[in-house]
Amino acid sequence: MFDISPTEWTAIQLSLRVATVATLVATPLGIGVAWLLARRDFWGKPVVDALIHLPLVLPPVVTGYLLLLTFGRRGLIGTWLADHLGIVFAFRWTGAALACGIMSFPLLVRPIRLSIEAVDRRLEQAAGTLGAAPWRVFLTITLPLALPGVLAGMVLGFAKAIGEFGATITFVSNIPGETQTISSAIYSLIQTPDGDTAALRLVVVSIVIAMSSMIASEWFARRALRRLHGN
Amino acid sequence: MLRVDVSKQLGEFSLQVTFASEGPITGLFGASGAGKTSLINMIAGLLRPDRGAIAIDTETLDDTAARVHVPAYRRRIGYVFQDARLFPHLDVRANLDYGRRMNRLADDAAQRVRVTDLLDIGSLLNRRPGQLSGGERQRVALGRALLAQPRLLLLDEPLGSLDEERKVEILPYLVRLRDEAGVPMVYVSHDAGEMRQLATSIVMLKRGRVTAFGGTEVLPAVASY
Numbered sequence: 001m002f003d004i005s006p007t008e009w010t011a012i013q014l015s016l017r018v019a020t021v022a023t024l025v026a027t028p029l030g031i032g033v034a035w036l037l038a039r040r041d042f043w044g045k046p047v048v049d050a051l052i053h054l055p056l057v058l059p060p061v062v063t064g065y066l067l068l069l070t071f072g073r074r075g076l077i078g079t080w081l082a083d084h085l086g087i088v089f090a091f092r093w094t095g096a097a098l099a100c101g102i103m104s105f106p107l108l109v110r111p112i113r114l115s116i117e118a119v120d121r122r123l124e125q126a127a128g129t130l131g132a133a134p135w136r137v138f139l140t141i142t143l144p145l146a147l148p149g150v151l152a153g154m155v156l157g158f159a160k161a162i163g164e165f166g167a168t169i170t171f172v173s174n175i176p177g178e179t180q181t182i183s184s185a186i187y188s189l190i191q192t193p194d195g196d197t198a199a200l201r202l203v204v205v206s207i208v209i210a211m212s213s214m215i216a217s218e219w220f221a222r223r224a225l226r227r228l229h230g231n
Numbered sequence: 232m233l234r235v236d237v238s239k240q241l242g243e244f245s246l247q248v249t250f251a252s253e254g255p256i257t258g259l260f261g262a263s264g265a266g267k268t269s270l271i272n273m274i275a276g277l278l279r280p281d282r283g284a285i286a287i288d289t290e291t292l293d294d295t296a297a298r299v300h301v302p303a304y305r306r307r308i309g310y311v312f313q314d315a316r317l318f319p320h321l322d323v324r325a326n327l328d329y330g331r332r333m334n335r336l337a338d339d340a341a342q343r344v345r346v347t348d349l350l351d352i353g354s355l356l357n358r359r360p361g362q363l364s365g366g367e368r369q370r371v372a373l374g375r376a377l378l379a380q381p382r383l384l385l386l387d388e389p390l391g392s393l394d395e396e397r398k399v400e401i402l403p404y405l406v407r408l409r410d411e412a413g414v415p416m417v418y419v420s421h422d423a424g425e426m427r428q429l430a431t432s433i434v435m436l437k438r439g440r441v442t443a444f445g446g447t448e449v450l451p452a453v454a455s456y
Contacts, residue, residue, distance in 0.1 A: 122316055128303040129275055129310040130330035130379045137304075140329075144320050 004201055010177050011185035012205055018093060018181060019161035022101035023154055026108055030153060034112035035138065055167070056106045064170025067099055071171070095172040096179050100161035103168075108157030115149020116142060148224040155217035159210055182206055233257065233383065233417070237273055237283035237293070246270065246439040254415025258430030260423070260450065265436040267419045271385045274417065275310050276303035287383060307334070309381030309414070313391040315372040317360035323371050324356040330379025343378065349411060350374045350404055366397040370404060377412060384416040390425065398425075405429055423450045 004012075036042070037049060055063050071078040071089045081087040089095035119142050127137045143150070165183040172179040174188060186202045189195035236249040246266040259267045272278040274285055276292065279300055285293040287308075292301045309330075317326050327347070331338065347353040350370045360368060369389055376384055389405070390398045402425070409416065409429060418429055426433060427447050435443035435450075443449040 120316075122312070122314070123318060125277055125303070126310070126312060126316040127318070127329070127333070128277070129306075129308065130375065131304050131307065131333040132329075133304050133333075136333060140333075141318060 004205075005198065007176055008185065008198060008202060008205075011180050011182050011202065014093060014096075014177075014179075015162055015181040015183075016209075018096045018100055019158050021094075021097045022104060022161045023108070023158045025097070026101045026105055026157060027150070027154055030105060030108040030112055030157070031143070031150065034109050034116055034153075035142070037109075038113050038116040052109060053106045055103050060103065060164075060166025061170050063103065064099060064167035067095075067102070067167065067171040071095065071098060089172070091172050091175060091179060093172075093178055096168050096181060099167040099171045100164045103164045104157040104160035107160050108153045111149045111153040111156065112146065113149075115146040115152075118149075119145045148221045151220040151224065152217055155213050155220075159213050162206070162209055162213075232288055233274070233415070234284070234286045235270070235274065237270075237280035237285060239269060239273065239278070239281050241269060244439060248434075248436070248439070248441055250434050250441055250444055252432050252434065254431070255409050256416045256418050256430045256432075258426045258433045258447075259417060259419045259436060260421070260426050260430075260433055261436035262421055264438075265421075266439040267421075267436055268387055270436070271310075271387055271417060271419055274383075275308050275385055276301060276306050304333075307380070307382050309376030309379055309384040311369070311372050311376050311384065311386045311389045313388045315360075315365075315368040317363075317368055317371055317375070319360050321359075322356070323352065323358050323360070323363070326360070326371060327352075327356075327375050327378050330375060334379055336380060342380075346374050346377050346412075349407055364397075365393050366400045369393065369397075369401055373404070373408065377408075377414065381414060384412075384414045385419075386416060387419045388421070390420070390422075402428060426450055 033048075033052065037045065068090070069075055071081075073079070073082070073088075073090045078089060081089070087094070089098050123141055123145070124137050127141045128134075132140060163183060164181075165187065168179070168181065169184050169187070174180050174184040176185075180188070182202050182205065186199050186206075189199035189202070232251060232253050234251045238245070238247045240246075244266065246269055248266070248270055259270065261267050269278060273280050273293070280293055280295060282295050283293070284291065284295070291297070291299050292306055293299060318329065321329070327343070347356070350373055352367070352370050352374055355363065355367060355371065360371070363371065373389070386405075390401055393401065406429065418426070420426055427450060430447060433443070433445060433447055433449050434441055
């Protein structure tokens with residue numbers, strides 16, 4: 001039962017790589033967006049807010065198809081990126097990372113935004129009177145104090161990215177070794193005769209990954225809290 | 232020389248204040264709701280006046296007619312808040328060093344020792360704000376503001392959140408600060424007793440207007456109101 005085959009290993013490794021890259025690229029972006037939503041009022045803010053949350057409420061297949069239309073080989077942005085920067089998303093693992101990043105973005109942003117909103121603005125003011133320019137206030141006060149939320153957002157985003165299925169399979173298909181993640185591998189296996197045991201193995205692997213990321217996030221959050229309360 | 236001539240509307244409340252004063256300690260005296268905190272927030276640059284000007288010596292910090300507003304972080308005005316506002320994620324040492332780092336000042340060990348000695352906080356350096364008593368927190372906040380080398384120090388009821396015993400503990404430090412630190416201060420309080428002990432000139436505020444200006448003799452006879 002626990003004899004994991006090379007194809008399954010490939011899918012596991014690919015899932016981890018896709019989710020890690022998606023989370024690492026999305027995090028700085030997510031912190032920026034969360035800060036804007038938490039601390040700035042600007043024209044069109046409700047639209048930006050809705051747009052970010054859209055992947056959460058749209059059918060994933062719609063998001064995947066929209067990605068195909070924009071970032072696909074003949075898509076507007078896809079063509080430009082391929083011609084000018086040599087970056088191709090369509091049917092590549094990078095495309096899976098893009099789909100996962102977009103699908104997990106709302107889950108990543110939300111805890112970060114909440115924790116930035118919870119940072120006492122009076123501390124930011126105090127930092128200003130001590131000579132800190134706004135961007136240094138952000139780096140030395142706001143961000144460190146919001147760190148538990150950033151970590152929580154990263155873990156949630158990572159977990160969502162690992163489990164993403166609909167948008168990914170629509171955008172980059174289900175190519176073993178390139179775009180076949182754990183989810184799409186399980187999907188293929190349960191449609192294959194005698195695939196049940198292999199599917200179950202991958203199910204166990206997903207549970208292990210999900211559990212360990214939850215435990216890790218809890219551990220980080222506790223550490224960060226201890227740091228903040230100064231004990 | 233601090234020159235203030237500002238007006239500001241805050242909801243129903245209107246603040247219209249004009250005064251000029253020279254250190255060591257200018258006392259801003261008045262009951263709560265007189266506009267003391269709004270006024271020093273304007274001096275600090277945390278609040279913009281609707282109309283008017285604020286200047287220290289020859290440098291204009293605010294001048295609405297000339298559209299000048301120097302942001303708080305470029306004013307070099309220290310601020311000790313009633314609630315200390317120490318950074319909870321930094322230990323006392325890092326809190327004290329914060330202003331020096333942000334202003335890119337050279338490390339001055341002699342100055343650091345002088346300030347920590349003056350305030351008796353040398354033994355607290357490795358602690359976190361969460362492990363300090365109210366009085367200790369306020370002394371660290373004073374040290375933090377001083378070590379940023381401000382040209383003016385604003386103190387907003389720094390004893391306001393402390394009980395009588397702690398007030399008695401901190402007052403001598405403020406007197407020492409006045410006599411030894413060489414930084415002009417604006418001291419906000421509604422306690423006439425504190426004012427008598429500390430201030431060298433008094434600006435009396437009532438409902439957003441200056442009602443008296445002069446030496447400590449303008450203070451009411453009763454201890455506080």
